[in-house]
Amino acid sequence: AELDARRIADNPFTLGVASGDPQPTSVLLWTRLAPAPYEPGGGLPRQRVTVQWEVAHDARFRRVARRGTVTAHPEFSHTVHVEADHLLPGRTYWFRFRTGSWISETGRTRTAPQPVSRPGSLTLAAVSCQAYHDGYFTAYKHLAQDDVDVVFHLGDYLYEYAVNAVGGARNYTDRTLPAHFNKETKTLEDYRLRYALYKHDPDLRAAHAAHPFVVTWDDHETENNYADDISENDDPPAEFLLRRAAAYRAYWENQPLRRAQLPSGPDLQLYRRLTWGRLAQFDILDTRQYRSDQAYGDKAHVPGPESDDPARSITGATQERWLLDGWQRSNALWNVVPQQVAFSERRLDLNARAKLSMDAWDGYRASRNRVLAGAEAAGVDNLMVLTGDVHVAYAFDIKDDFDDPSSKNVGTEIVTTSVASGKDGADKPANWDTLTKANPHMKFYNGRRGYVTVTLDRDSALADYKTVPMITKPGAPISTAASFVTEAGNPGLHPA
Structure with a gap:
């Protein structure tokens, strides 16, 4: 009717x-x-x-x-x-x-420009990780006013965790949120309602009205740290896939996605390719739906035979082949990979055999090696990876050999901080000294909330790291915490 x-x-x-x-x-x-x-x-x-x-x-x-x-x-x-x-x-x-x-x-x-055209420049924004209950989406208020061509959302658009009557750290005094938000999302109705809560936010609405978004998910749109059909708490896979189907359907319903991405039960092909003339090719990845289970549990661990097993994959074989084939055919100056979890090595301590994140590409080093070998074989000179997930901003040089700081740079990785997850944060998180010493290829590390803009042109790429000093109260100003440039044909980030 x-x-x-x-x-x-x-x-x-x-x-x-x-x-x-x-x-x-x-x-x-x-x-x-x-x-x-x-x-x-x-x-x-x-x-x-x-x-x-x-x-x-x-x-x-x-x-x-x-x-x-x-x-x-x-x-x-x-x-x-x-x-x-x-x-x-x-x-x-x-x-x-x-x-x-x-x-x-x-x-x-x-x-987008015509496929054969050579646009002079393109400015993109990268955003991720917007836990409603951790604070206001002030970053989006500023992004809505920013002069960008397109916004890439790199995941954790939504969090499955309960949101209380005062909106958690937002501490509302002028409204009371309904009790049905105060529980973890599991059913289709739960996820649909949670998207309504998020999308009702005026700052997020303003950003969506101002710029086209290209979205991909990470874990929290479904459940923390899931891997393919394996849930965080090892629920029976058939049971978890029902939850995944609900999460994926609500995701498609509530995002500006084409019919090609319409899910079929618990499956939704989110990886896809967009171009910006011959200036940039964007290969948008999904590192959740097809990944092998995290090695040694989900936590930080020294890499070993389990994590380095070449049969393991963070993308799945089909998506990996699609990525490498796309690079072989690319005629773009910049090959940009918007995706979820840290791609570069990130040593978490100063030990000779340091602990690494088993949830990131560090837990799937064979996958990373195959991808970097594929980039080299395809002659990709200007590889740029865009990353979210970690609720901090990093700037990495991607090394040919992370164990050798003097080895050549094969690309750059721009990691955007969270929009809200992690509350106000700090310019220098507690482990700032340790991580800076342990990772010479890391050129920047900041723990405030915000986003990144990247301007690509024919000569170079300029990354501006934008941060706000607080989000637990609305109305904070935005500033540029740092800017880095990498030259076309000569990867490596330098202060701008």
């Missing part, structure tokens, strides 16, 4: 608008109808709703480029995913939705 949209009494566009995965002639537009976002079902009956959309060359919609009608289905919690096509390459567009008498806020998006 269809709901007459004129009967929707309250604004259904409470969760804002978003766009994503820009291609040369198309972009994905997203919204969700939810007049009561914190209620199961979003405050709508289980009926279809007709939604109109339009894309324009200007913010006042005087020159409309494309328009159409789409159905918001209750089976997909009244989310809308429009693949707006027949657009012009390398352009900025504005978009909005309408249903009944309600009109959404206006979003701004852009298309």
